[in-house]
Amino acid sequence: MHKIALYSSLALSLGALSPAFAATPVASGSATLVLGGDALDAVSIGMLTGVARGSELRATYDADGGFYSAIDWTIPASTAAWVATAGAPALQQVSFTGDLAVTAPFLRGVSTGGSVTISDLAVDFDLRRVSAMVSGDNDLTTGRVDLFTWFEPETRSVTVTPYNRFLCCEGTPPNAERASFSYLISDLRLTLDGQDALAQGLGLTAEGRGFLQIVREPFGSLAVNVTLEGDLGQFTTPVPEPSTWALMGVGLLAMAGVARRRKTA
Numbered sequence: 001m002h003k004i005a006l007y008s009s010l011a012l013s014l015g016a017l018s019p020a021f022a023a024t025p026v027a028s029g030s031a032t033l034v035l036g037g038d039a040l041d042a043v044s045i046g047m048l049t050g051v052a053r054g055s056e057l058r059a060t061y062d063a064d065g066g067f068y069s070a071i072d073w074t075i076p077a078s079t080a081a082w083v084a085t086a087g088a089p090a091l092q093q094v095s096f097t098g099d100l101a102v103t104a105p106f107l108r109g110v111s112t113g114g115s116v117t118i119s120d121l122a123v124d125f126d127l128r129r130v131s132a133m134v135s136g137d138n139d140l141t142t143g144r145v146d147l148f149t150w151f152e153p154e155t156r157s158v159t160v161t162p163y164n165r166f167l168c169c170e171g172t173p174p175n176a177e178r179a180s181f182s183y184l185i186s187d188l189r190l191t192l193d194g195q196d197a198l199a200q201g202l203g204l205t206a207e208g209r210g211f212l213q214i215v216r217e218p219f220g221s222l223a224v225n226v227t228l229e230g231d232l233g234q235f236t237t238p239v240p241e242p243s244t245w246a247l248m249g250v251g252l253l254a255m256a257g258v259a260r261r262r263k264t265a
Helices: 002-017 037-045 192-202 206-213 242-264
Strands: 021-025 028-035 049-053 056-062 067-085 088-096 099-104 114-124 129-136 143-149 155-162 176-190 220-231
Touching: 028 037, 028 088, 037 067, 037 206, 049 056, 049 067, 067 220, 088 155, 088 176, 088 220, 099 192, 114 192, 129 192, 143 192, 176 192, 192 206
Parallel strands: none
Antiparallel strands: 021 067, 028 067, 028 220, 049 099, 056 067, 067 088, 088 114, 099 114, 114 129, 129 143, 143 176, 155 176, 176 220
């Protein structure tokens, strides 16, 4: 029982040293998904089309060659959670609004036809996953699905600048800051769950699903650009109070005493 109490005290003291998490509506921001070459081939072969709502879909189609040469989808950011690391903020999660409805026509040997709607994207930088609410045809169950993951570290850029209170707005806190984040995920990979959801909703045959599975290079890239505004105190690593150091010291000394008694016993 004493051992449990000692470990609990130490855990509480260490927890007090952890950076504080926060979540807030973003001042501005968006993410842009850009499809890679293999993904463009799969979309072209399946003759897929898309309609974006509350977001922007851009596609370049080569009518002579019968293929897409570029597709990107930009969605607005809504909220973000961050953590202070080494005195600077780092994004943990960003949520987005807008949706994209993708439709596949009946195509012999490839698809029996169907559609999938992707909405409410959320990027989790800690878990390296991109999830979304997915719904569609062919008895596809509506729910959140982990669509993408990535393996290579994302490229990160963070800039924190102070407000000019006299040029900004009345009532701005004295320590107000603006933090701008630019993250680039360059090796976005479609997950097995993502493949399953797309294949079912679009009515892909075994051959049609094979076109998704042959996407060997990254499915695409995802650029996340978000601006947060607030007091600088929210972005800095908290300094432990003297009582926190004392609590941690007591826990460590008590654990050392237990270990010494075991050794001499």
